Amino acid sequence: MNVLTDNLSLFREGFIGTVELTVVSGIIALVLGVIIAAFRVSPVPPLRVFGTVWVNVLRNTPLTLLFLVAFFILPKILFPDMDSFVLGVVALGFYTSSFIAEALRSGINTVPMGQAEAARAIGMSFTQVMRVVVLPQATRAVVAPMGSIFIALTKNSAIAGSFDNVDLFNVAKTLSNDGYDIAMIFLWITVAYLVITYAINGAFRLLEHRMEVAR
């Protein structure tokens, strides 16, 4: 018990660190993912190729390798003197963007061809087809996979903790070095992660429920 009470501020810091990492890299991943998904479904061949390469390379690269690139190569070659938080968030965001792009693309693919054809046949413009017919249906198909991507992102953010970021994993490491019993640390860290992942899960369940329609 006293692992938690003795180090409450440290735990709080770690908890906030994990949440911050997840939220910021989630936003980066979302923005990049939407752009890459748009590239992948666009009628412009070079952009499609770029999107495909992006997704395939990032999905098949271990996240730890991306962290190595971010921490040892990026500062040296492109942008020197960057904060370890920024580097960690970039690595996480880029990695996750490939999964988001894939989820978005398969969401669009769930919309039956006939729907768009019918919409065009009654004279809807491109924006109307998108806004009224395709995107509402695609969004519903995308919500559930998105939730699981963000949960995976939360768990992946632990790797950032081993690269100079203060998060729950980092706290676990610090406390373990201080000589506390690893079993208790493990227990409390687990509880903290469960809180975050359940919050995300609940939020997405709610969202899914809100958007549910009889089809």
Place this chain on the structure above:
Amino acid sequence: MSASVLFDAPGPKAKVRNRIYSVVGTAAVLGLIVWVVLRLNEKGEFEGALWDIFNYSGIRENIFEALLATLKAFALAAVLSLVFAVVLCVGRLSDHRVVRWASVIFIDLFRSIPLLITIFALWVGVVGDMTPFWALVLGLSIYNGCVQAEVLRAGVNAVPKGQREAAYALGMSKTQVTAGILFPQAVRSMLPTIISQLVVTLKDTSLGYIILYPELLYSARLIANNTPVNGTYPFVQTVVVVGAIYIALCMALSSLATWIEKRGRRAKTGIVVAAAAEPAETPGVLDAATPLGPTVAAEPAKPAGPGGPEDGPGRPDSGPSGSVGKSD
């Protein structure tokens, strides 16, 4: 360019516009590549001497040994995780409530803890002293075993109910039904998903870097640190080489999954093959209704092949796309 959900077949105006976008897009992509290459060149990363280190037999041996270490951890973790998965899946589907609940809690708990934390706890010694190798292998096996167990369960649940009923009607025992009827079909239908999860296992062996297990990444860093060429450490070079190895391995395994998926769709066995997507991550202790594979469910409409969802009455939801994780 044929029509898709998003846009109609382009007319003359749209063709011109697309061509302009193509030129602009190509220019932008090329510009990005040129910029990166120029930056790399400016920092002297293309100097021959830096790349020449891979001609030393010592460094080649190092990389080869690291690759073997990675593959060793992967192979052992893959086998152990599948064994774990079968055990947990049988427990999950057990008729005894205690066994079932224990499996559910175990699976959901370890699926929602970051794998790195599990590995770290094992390494530090939550259950006695452990070498980095065993901490990595056991951590990977536990985590992936839980995920694979849920995959298997989805496969078992996707087997049409009539099969189980028919087997019991023939007088087969519970063990015979599970081992002879349900599991073979479950494995066959979920094989692409199982292999996709193995790709994740392979990728996650790189977490060994953090607990100082000398796998590919760790060795890459050691090599870069220990072989300075004219005062520069060849980080870019080693990461490029090691990254290429990782990507090649993972892509080979992923394409195996996709190939099996395509082949399974052609086969006339009546078993619907799941998509080669990674199973989704969902926490949910005691939450049996949690769908395992939204990624599976979000797949485009399955071709109405033999055994497909449209296969007529009697098999209302035989496809894993419809019934994954929803039937208990």
